[in-house]
């Protein structure tokens with residue numbers, strides 16, 4: 001009873017203030033205030049629509065089994081990767097503890113032949129797996145893309161049957177990790193015109209000399225694919241080189257602004273001896289290297305979709321919760337205009353890469369088709385991540401809001417596996433019939 005009286009007196013204490021406020025305030029202003037209070041109350045109970053960046057149901061193109069696998073990957077990324085993604089990105093370290101979870105998902109070599117331990121599943125599924133991983137962490141997708149895409153595809157497309165049987169199964173099982181060394185300190189875009197790293201055969205042993213720059217996973221990979229120019233026939237050859245090979249050293253590239261979790265290395269090869277049995281038997285010129293890049297450029301395009309999607313989804317969610325001028329910023333016309341533009345670009349990217357993978361599945365994919373998607377998706381990814389950051393205001397540059405990392409990572413996607421200019425030259429050559437490379 002005592003408590004009730006106490007509460008009542010506290011409540012009544014405000015009554016004189018309220019009466020004087022009502023007395024001093026214009027009736028129209030009072031109605032306006034009441035109307036605003038009603039709207040705020042309504043918003044508090046408003047349910048926001050679910051965030052969905054697959055607006056045209058591109059995933060509906062997959063089988064139920066494939067969609068189930070994507071669901072497992074999503075769950076793994078949210079439970080095991082998202083909580084540590086910003087921390088490892090900040091430290092520029094690789095979270096080796098996630099490899100056991102990746103092993104269980106069984107997502108390496110899915111498109112490879114069953115005879116080498118693959119599952120002969122569709123490129124469409126593989127593309128969407130890359131998208132799903134990048135949607136949470138683009139660095140982890142790059143680790144996966146370098147290993148399964150660049151390194152394993154080099155062996156699959158350019159290796160002999162014996163080499164495929166020997167090296168691919170442990171790589172599919174993630175027991176052995178791969179890296180791919182093409183770029184050099186002085187040779188990036190012009191890799192097709194002349195690598196400085198050389199190889200020379202003497203009996204059944206090759207001697208390799210030179211340097212490779214930016215090589216992802218190379219600080220810890222078991223096998224590094226090294227591309228080098230034969231001093232005798234001047235053609236590019238590929239080798240499966242053990243990281244422990246005498247004369248091979250790796251130095252981690254520090255202070256990156258993008259894909260900080262990926263361990264990129266400068267590799268130095270000084271009189272490295274590699275046996276003929278480690279030379280990729282079907283790689284006799286840069287044409288074979290280009291076959292690998294054709295496939296992996298599709299992967300980078302999907303990766304850009306995932307990166308853009310991750311940024312967009314986190315931003316949409318933020319705009320529905322962040323209030324300014326007494327209402328969620330998602331309710332402003334200019335915000336909705338930007339959100340609609342981002343979603344339309346993401347949808348265009350998804351349609352493009354889905355069709356690209358269908359062409360790949362039917363064996364009809366051309367270099368220039370892959371290059372066109374790599375350009376469009378990485379350019380769009382850059383724009384979408386930038387708009388995402390803008391919509392978050394100052395908070396957009398904080399890693400904790402899960403957009404800044406995508407913004408920074410989009411920069412590397414834009415440049416690696418052929419810059420925008422180089423991929424434009426590939427498309428330009430095809431549509432004009434004239435090569436403008438040099």
Ligand SMILES: Cc1cc2nc3c(=O)[nH]c(=O)nc-3n(C[C@H](O)[C@H](O)[C@H](O)COP(=O)(O)OP(=O)(O)OC[C@H]3O[C@@H](n4cnc5c(N)ncnc54)[C@H](O)[C@@H]3O)c2cc1C
Pocket residue numbers: 146180181182183187188189190213214215216258259264412415416417418419420421422436437438
């Ligand atoms: C994070 C990261 C990871 C990477 N991982 C790997 C890896 O695992 N393995 C690997 O081998 N490489 C890797 N790379 C290297 C990457 O593929 C190269 O950075 C890329 O091909 C561009 O080469 P470059 O950096 O030497 O630039 P450059 O070739 O020096 O180009 C600089 C600028 O000049 C422009 N340019 C060049 N030639 C022309 C021309 N003819 N016309 C118009 N413009 C031109 C380019 O478009 C670019 O804007 C990685 C790079 C990064 C940043």
